[in-house]
Amino acid sequence: METLSCSCYDEKMKSKIILEPGIIKSFRIFTGVRIALVLFSAIEFLRGSEWIINSDFILIFIAVLDAILLFSFLSIPRLKIWFKQYHFPIAIIWATIGPILQLHIFISYYINHAPDRSILMFVTQPILVLFIPLVLISWQYNMQAVSFFCGFTFFTDLLLAYASYKLLGIPILTPIIGMAFMRTVMFLLVGNMIGNLMHVQREQHKHLILANDRLTRYAATLEQLTTSRERNRMARELHDVLAHTMSGVAVELEGVRALLHSNPEKAETLLGQSLQAVREGLTETRRSLQALRASPLEDLGLSLAISSLSESITCRSEIKINIDIDENMRDFPVEVQQCFYRVAQEALSNISLHAQAKQVDIALAFKEPNLELTIHDDGIGFDMNQIDLSQKYGLLGMRERVEMINGTLNIVSQPGEGTTINLLYGEQS
Numbered sequence: 001m002e003t004l005s006c007s008c009y010d011e012k013m014k015s016k017i018i019l020e021p022g023i024i025k026s027f028r029i030f031t032g033v034r035i036a037l038v039l040f041s042a043i044e045f046l047r048g049s050e051w052i053i054n055s056d057f058i059l060i061f062i063a064v065l066d067a068i069l070l071f072s073f074l075s076i077p078r079l080k081i082w083f084k085q086y087h088f089p090i091a092i093i094w095a096t097i098g099p100i101l102q103l104h105i106f107i108s109y110y111i112n113h114a115p116d117r118s119i120l121m122f123v124t125q126p127i128l129v130l131f132i133p134l135v136l137i138s139w140q141y142n143m144q145a146v147s148f149f150c151g152f153t154f155f156t157d158l159l160l161a162y163a164s165y166k167l168l169g170i171p172i173l174t175p176i177i178g179m180a181f182m183r184t185v186m187f188l189l190v191g192n193m194i195g196n197l198m199h200v201q202r203e204q205h206k207h208l209i210l211a212n213d214r215l216t217r218y219a220a221t222l223e224q225l226t227t228s229r230e231r232n233r234m235a236r237e238l239h240d241v242l243a244h245t246m247s248g249v250a251v252e253l254e255g256v257r258a259l260l261h262s263n264p265e266k267a268e269t270l271l272g273q274s275l276q277a278v279r280e281g282l283t284e285t286r287r288s289l290q291a292l293r294a295s296p297l298e299d300l301g302l303s304l305a306i307s308s309l310s311e312s313i314t315c316r317s318e319i320k321i322n323i324d325i326d327e328n329m330r331d332f333p334v335e336v337q338q339c340f341y342r343v344a345q346e347a348l349s350n351i352s353l354h355a356q357a358k359q360v361d362i363a364l365a366f367k368e369p370n371l372e373l374t375i376h377d378d379g380i381g382f383d384m385n386q387i388d389l390s391q392k393y394g395l396l397g398m399r400e401r402v403e404m405i406n407g408t409l410n411i412v413s414q415p416g417e418g419t420t421i422n423l424l425y426g427e428q429s
Contacts, residue, residue, distance in 0.1 A: 019088060020140055020198075027091060028074045030132040035067040037128065062105070066098045088140070092133050096153065099129040104160040134187050138194035146191035154184045232400060245281025247353050248316050249274050273316060302337040303329055303364060306344050310362060317352040325364040332371060336425055339401045340364075340373050343409070346394045347375045347421050355379025355419065370426030381413045 038060070073079055073091060080087050130153060137145050161176035252274040259267040300308060303325045310321040344362070351357050357379030365372045387395070395411070402409040405425060413419035 023136060023140055024074060024080075024088070026139075027088075027095075027132075027136055028071060030135070031067060031071045031074060031095070034129055034132060035064060035071065038063045038067055063102050066102065070094050070098070092136060095133045095136075096130065096149065097156075100153065100156055100160070103157075130183070130187070131190075134191055135194060138191040139198055142199075143192060143195045146195055147188070150184045150187045150191065153187075154180050245277060247349060249277050249281070251353065252277065252316060277316065302332070302340055305341050306362065306364060309341070309345055309348060310360075313348045313352050319352060319357055319360055321348075321360045321362060323362045323364075325362075326366045329364070329366050332425070333405075336371070336405050336407075339405050339407065340371070340423060340425070342401055343398050343421070343423050344373060344375065346398050350394060351375075351377045351379060351419075355381075357418065370424060372425075373423040374420065376418065376420045378418045381415050381417050381419050383415055384411070384413055 070091065073094065083090060134146070134149060137149050157176055157180040252270045255270045256267045256274065259270065307323055307325070310323055313319060314321050348360070351360055355377050357377035360375065360377045363372075363374045365374075399409055402423060407423060407425040410422045410424075411419065412422075
């Protein structure tokens, strides 16, 4: 999946060149700085000297106008729509060729009309101005584009200098070559540094996209898993509340029917217990639908809840239950207490319905840091190999609950020898 996502990302980037965020805004800022730089250089250059007719004004006007037009080209939204993907490359070419042409125009003019002016002042100025397209090319493209830019500016300078030398006899070839070579080396170093930084940033961005994609898929999977677990939990809750109540009522009603004629008083007592069990079951069902939690735990705690559950089973089935609960019981997480209570509830319900037991021993022991519940009955037992857990929702629900708290559940039973259920939670589980 990761390879597929990465491939799709790369193909998308190749099929459509996407401008880096903020690059056009930075381009406008750089161009504004260039306008200020041109004006400042002109003032410093012309201060304290006589201007030559109006030519200086024309040259300064050309430089300022070029920068202003480029700034406007970058700022007008309609031009971006018209030129589409060519808008940024055109601006880069403009920002590159403009300063180079101005350099040679200025040199050609002042060599003939003001030879006392220093050529180095004109030769070094484009280094600062050409930093703008260099930074932007390194930011947006790769090292190949930077190398092309450096080579283009170097050979353009050489051609224009050679043309000026051949056509006008201007001796500027040597200083132009020297400054162009130094500028090219410096541009390659700076461009390589910026390009490497941008490569790292793009790789990090790609990994963030992949990580976000994985998180999205994980969130969807987690949502499905949570929904599935919640359905299973609701099924267990309904089984614990409704099934236990109805099965207990069914047993008592069977006793009512058997004693209705032979022992009306006993039948009436069982009937009253059945009505009470139905009312309790209805109350607990309502609470379960509201919170889907074991309500006795909220009111009594684990120890008293198991004791109350045992007394309820004794009253309904006349099974003798012996309880041994540690007094030094500390609090455990709610999900752990609920698991222990539900396992005890399921075990006692099964004993009262199927085991035909006369006695049950319940032990809830706390041995730091473990909590252990053991339930043993002297009933008829069953053959573990003959039990299909997928069809026994009570046993299946017990195991699911124990797995959710990372506990250990052991069930030992043999026909005629009763059943022992052991639940352990803690470091040894």
